Amino acid sequence: MRKKRLDPRVFKVPIDRIRAGYYSDKYFTRYVKVLKLDNRHPRVLYQFFPRKDAIIVGLDEAISILRYGTGYYRDEEKADSMFREILNIEREIQAVAYDYDRMRLEQLYKKKWDLRERLNELWVDKWNEIEVKALYDGDSAKENEPIMTIEGDPAYFGYLETVVLGVIARATSTATAVHKVVKAAKGKPILFFSARFDHYWIQATDGYAALKAGAFGVSTDANADYWGVESMGTIPHALIAAYDGSTSEAALAFDRHIEPHVNRIVLVDWENDCIGTTIKVLKDFYEAMMGRRFVVGETDPDPIIGPGKGRIWGVRFDTSKSLRDRSVTPKDESSLGVCPELVWKARQEFDRIGAKNLKIIVSSGFNAEKIELFEKLEVPVDAYGVGSALLEEKIQITADIVEVNGKPCAKYGRKKGDLSRLEKVILD
Known part of the structure; x- marks a missing residue:
């Protein structure tokens, strides 16, 4: 059964800017200009x-860009002038x-949309004259393995x-990093x-990649945008501070005012005493909920x-790696930080007082290596929150022309690879 790709419209591609080459390296726009003029x-x-080796994501967004950007303006000078006017507006x-x-604002928006309509009338769509084949978002690929091909006239898409x-x-890059921690967690949820560690413009792409790679949840609505799922979060330190450093008061206020279906996860390291x-x-x-001692x-x-x-789903340990929790034996x-001893002692104490169903979520400094250690030691963690480590992976993607007019033609050291895993892209 053929897998499904996301609708190209999901990605909110800035069509006018893409077609104008606004985000393209100048050497690519000039290469296409030469082909056209010659x-x-x-x-x-x-x-x-x-x-x-990587977990490949971003193909559907790339296809969306190709869908709306393959073609040319029949009067490029006029189109460029109109685009510059749109930018000014x-x-x-x-x-x-x-x-x-x-x-x-109404005047400006009307003027902008009138210009966009006229600009679009100049566009000659050539999507149907190229053939795109690709893996699917979430597929794995080996180093140098083809993940997508485009066959057609480069004057239209180069x-x-x-x-x-x-x-x-x-x-x-994001998906590959997330996959590593998901694998290390052995089925436990990754949040x-x-x-907070990158520009907000990239949140939708990162969140989509994270969920595609197996993350359990994301923290912003933008992260969840392409999926249409709800973001999730815990009680932050800032809320505790706003209640004079009282974690209990912050938790009770959170419970009073946040939607009933949201699980209450309390951050408990404010006083460096998680237990x-x-x-x-x-x-x-x-005592607040039940009305008795x-x-x-x-x-x-x-x-x-x-x-x-009205209930607490779990607690999150977020002790800084420069601190040692009060319950931990100094060595x-x-x-330091959220260490195995802290979690073991916490689970033992929670179970002793009858809180066996209380979940323990850990964060602060977790990456694939630290999660692997926790799992190897069978530390009783229920979920892992991972932050900056998921943005440290960098996967370069390269593109080359390997055939021209049906004949091999590639730079030295490159050649056409095995394309057997790629499927032709068919958009409804």
């Missing part, structure tokens, strides 16, 4: 491949929007090489907490543990 229209086979819209001048390579490289803070939160939460070791906390409103650097 009336040279060979049929070439472009081949794309990763420079090391967009800059003015940006300025006027801050002043909330509705009348002027200028897109920069953006096509870029979207595949970024998403593939993608990387949004003690957790027990205090359970006590205070129980909680005695540690005697009262069953299970009624306020679980999913949704070398292995006792």
Whole structure:
């Protein structure tokens, strides 16, 4: 059964800017210009491949760019002038929007869309004259293995090489990093907490790549945009600070005001005492919810543990790698941060007081290597939150012409690879 690709419209491709070469390296736009002016229209086979083993994502977005960007303007000078005018209008819209001048905004938007309509009338669509074959997002590929090919006249799509390579490289890098931690976690959920470590423009691509590679959840709505799923998160340190450093008060306020279906996950390292803070939160939460006294070791906390409103689903340990939690025996650097001893002691104590169903989520400094260690030692973690480590992987994607007019033609050291895994792209 053929796998499904995402609808090209999902990616919100900035069509005018793509077609104008706004994001393309100048040498690619000039290469296409030369071909057009010299009336040279060979049929070439472009081949794309990763420079090391990877989980490939970004292909559907690349296909979207090709779908809307393959072609040419019948009057390029006129099109360029109109595009520059659109850019100027967009800059003015940006300025006027801050002043909330509705009348002027309506005028500018109308002018912009009139221009876009006229610009689109100049566009000659050549998508149906090229053939694209590709793997699917989420597929694995070996170093130098072809992941996509484009066959057709490069005068219609050659200028897109920069953006096509870029979207595949970024998403593939993120997906490959996520796959490594997912594999290391051996089925335990991975929470993608990387949004704060990069520009917000990239969140949708990163979130899509993370989920495609097996992440359990993402932290922003933009991360979840292409999938249409809901983002997730825990109680942050900032909320605890706003309640005068009281984790219990922050947790109770969160429970009062956040949607009932959201699982309550409490950050418990504010006082560098994850176990003690957790027990205090359970006590205070129980007394607030149940209306009666909680005695540690005697009262069953299970009624306020679980999913949704009025209960605590889990706690998150986020101790800095420069600190040692109060419950941990001082020794070398292995006792700093969220270490195995902390989690073992916490699980033992939580179970002792009846909180066996309380989940433990760990974060701060986790990467594939640290997760592998925790799993090797059978540390009782329920989920891992991973942040900056998921943006450190860099996978280069390269493209080469390997055939011209049906005959081998490639730079020294390159050749047509095995294309048997690629499937022809058919868009509805």
